Amino acid sequence: MIAYLLQQAINALQLGSVYALIALGYSMVYGVLRLINFAHGDVFMVGAFLGFFAAAVMRWPFVATLLFSMVGTAALGVTIERVAYRPLRDAPRVSAVITALGVGLFLEHFVLATVGAQPRQIPRMIPVRFYPLPGGIGFSSSQAVIFGVALLLMLVLDLFVNRTMTGMAMRAISWDIRHLPLMGVPVNRIVSLTFAIGSALAAAGGILVGLAYPIIDPYMGILVGWKAFVAAVVGGIGSVRGAMVGGYVLAATEVFVAAFLPSTYRDFVAFSLLLALLVFRPTGMLGRVWAQKV
Amino acid sequence: MRRSPALAAMGVLAALLAAAPALAAEIVVGLNVELTGSIPVVGQSSLNGARMAVDEVNQAGGLQVGGQRYTVRLQVEDNEDKAQSAVAAAQKLYYQDNVIAMIGPNASRNAVPAADIAESARAPMISPWSTNPSTTRGKRYVFRAAFTDDFQGRVVASFARQHFNAQRAAVLFDVASEYNKGIAEVFRQAFTELGGQVVAFETYTTGDKDFLSQLTKIRAARPDILFLPNYYSEVPLQVQQAHMIGLNVPIIGSDSWGFSDLLTLGGADMEGLMFTTHYAPDIATPVARRFIDAYRQRYGSAPDDVAALTYDSFQLLFLALQQAGRVDREAVRNALASIQRYEGVTGTMQFKGTGDPIKSAVVIQIKDGQFKYFTTANP
Amino acid sequence: MEAPGAGAPPRAAAPGRTLLAWAGAGAGLLFFWAVLPRLPVNPYHVQVLMYVGINAILAASLNLVNGYMGEFSVGHAGFMAVGAYVSAVVTLWLVPRPLWGALFPAALLAGGAAAALVGLVVAVPSFRTRGDYLAIVTLALNMIVKSAIENIEAVGGPRGLPGIGRLTTPAWVFVWVVVTLAVLRHFLHSRFGRGVAAIREDELAAELIGIDTRQVKLQAFLLSAFFAGVAGGLYAHLLQFINPRSFDIVKSTEILVMVYLGGVASLAGSLVGAAVYTVLLEALRFLGLWRWVLAPLLLVVLMIGRPRGLLGYREAALFVPAWERALRRAAARARSEGAGSPEGTGS
16 A cells, blocks of 8 residues: 555656646746736647657757757747737736637647647657666656656756745835836846746656657647646746645645546546635635735 | 510420439438547547538439438538537537438447437437447437446456456546446456456546546555546556555556547556557458548558547448338338348447347457557357 | 816617617518518528528627627636526426427526536636636636536437437527627616726726626626627527537637637627628538648738727627717817817627
């Protein structure tokens, strides 16, 4: 039983890493713009497809594929912000969210219409090896790479957000976007940068997903995107560390529910927990509690 | 009376009108297939088979029904591999396009609900590829060109027992899909009846990519064989993940595997695995040979079973139309029901009063990255 | 809130207009029930018309909460799902086949009532949260309803429930569209309806002046969910097949699009939004996949250019009671005459 639980825990680490990377994009954008960027899941999908192009068509190695996808997707994120969200900066938030939903649908069907519906395989970019551990459990090389790369990226991001001037500017925007320009902060540039970083991380998530589940299709953004969104909320939307924690918490919930109950209960339990969490602690695990001044 | 150009014009018009019925005589056949969604190869192959059948008949001068020649027109609807879209497409085909009959859907999860529409519209439907019994059960207007899973599930179970000597079987299937669940249950029952034990019966939902949880559970149950009755786009991931966690038992599948994309997506992990299906191009009869060569010439590759079954479905429909003698849904339905034996591309079909043909199944093995015929299982 | 100059007590509704409206409804019913079946119309077009009606009910019910009350509910398909399944279960399991036609409204009411109960679950968190958090709560509820149904094998689980009777007719759809619009119109221009608008403008101020915001929100969510449930029942008995996948976030997004396209806080807008959206998608069928690329693009352009929608905050005269119209006219007059009178915003 212990061995079984440990093995499931290893599985959760892999799934959680992917969720965390994508959840970061949601949290960062929300923190800065108070916008739930529902197009983020589809941005992740585009990242995976860019990776497919680099790895299968151009035959580049892992690191080059990763970099290419991250840069390309960052450009996409910045463009979306410029074209669809910036004009709505002062509009009611509802409009921005509807727009986000629209952008997501557009991306998904655009890729579907141009690239086609059939699933594609991303070629193996790292050698497949299985490392057994005592007790009959073990982990694979891809699981190790996924966890390692995700951890590295998250560490870098955490340092960036908390130890650099730009990071501080990002955090400042989440407090008061209106008056920040008075402090000499180039708000638009920081917002663009936030989108760029968030999208790049989603692309990294896409490549890592390609490593773990080498078959990609234009619909993959929807499922994973929503799960990552839930992860961001669980951790406290707007909080970078919250997104990281939320990703692993959600993955653990999913994996362990599926380990003991039929798989159809997985979503039901995950979303019910989310609802319960929202009722009792709406700001999530690490989110900031907002007090409204009357 | 002066010759009036108007009179001449009317004369020409009258002549044209008299000839018009002969020119415009058309039979519309609906095709309800999965062109987008998670199994687009199924829809595309079906469309290819359909086009071949229709073009063949039209090039021969049209279909002769009751003393009149008709051109056959194909009305194609994409059901997006979504059950609710399959139903909407069926309604559109029957009520707006007034098709004489509908061919498809192929995937049972779409065919079963669409069959209800055919039944309530009192119009014939032939599913080329659906193997789940519910598609035709209790219905007068729904037929199929493939064997049912009541038969196929048993074939897989006895093959697992006899060829692999398996005692403990594990199954991983999509619980959100009619076909997968149906055949998994038949397999479980048959395997148990044949003296084996099903030690793990795990599920997932369509669209899931991560099966590590379920496969870890399966591994803990120590099976001798793993049955994966799932579609060609999902099986490669399942097989790869099984191998990744060290689950190295024989893996068998069913007719949802039979597409070359399975090999492209799965790669080396698929080597040596076996599955049951409807026909194998390498042991083709002369009837099949002709079809395979024509298909290869037109589309550049060998036809898979969906294409072949769709072609057979159309031939059955054409035969029924000719026997009925008129383009009428009820008459065509009765004619279809009275066909007792048919030699198709996919083999001999015997109908015994239900919409389900009795046919043989073949077992295919993946060898050197290709599908190779292994053996036949007779009913 | 009206300008102070227009403080005259509401006059009785002019009987002529009301009579005309009811006569129109009656004529419409007669047309759909008796005349349409005899016309040589393409049955598929009639089907599209029925979908327009169902979508209109959905859009109007969501508009109540999102448009008029200014809340942020994005999981409306969840209520539709409850209504669809409950009404289908009632006709399939509880009612003998010969009585299907006669008891169809009862089944729809049952579906609506069940959906309203679920609406309670959303109403309660709405007391404490607004904006984005309510959005997430409603989203979570949509997913919970969907995955709960997937686990109920008796109704087919994820594979769906086939074999539902085709009981939805153009006449029934027309009846329910009229009922929905009439009830919502009455509610919106009643005392509670005032509360709805007040909450949208400034919830805190509304509480301060004594409006029981909890009661108002409760009523609004219940009504909204009820009609979504009825729409779900009509949908189920038109398509004859339902599965959980039909009621996921994509469906909720479609309903949102109809509301924001047609116009927020406008019943006429809901009609327009539903009609334009449904018909446009059908008309663009020839584009195949590309219509799903074009449609969201149009939505984005619309949101950037005209975020309140085509008829946002404007209402067709039919949907506004006579006394309200008189009040607005008076308020507008007062505004244009008195330069110093404070701005009044009609609801």
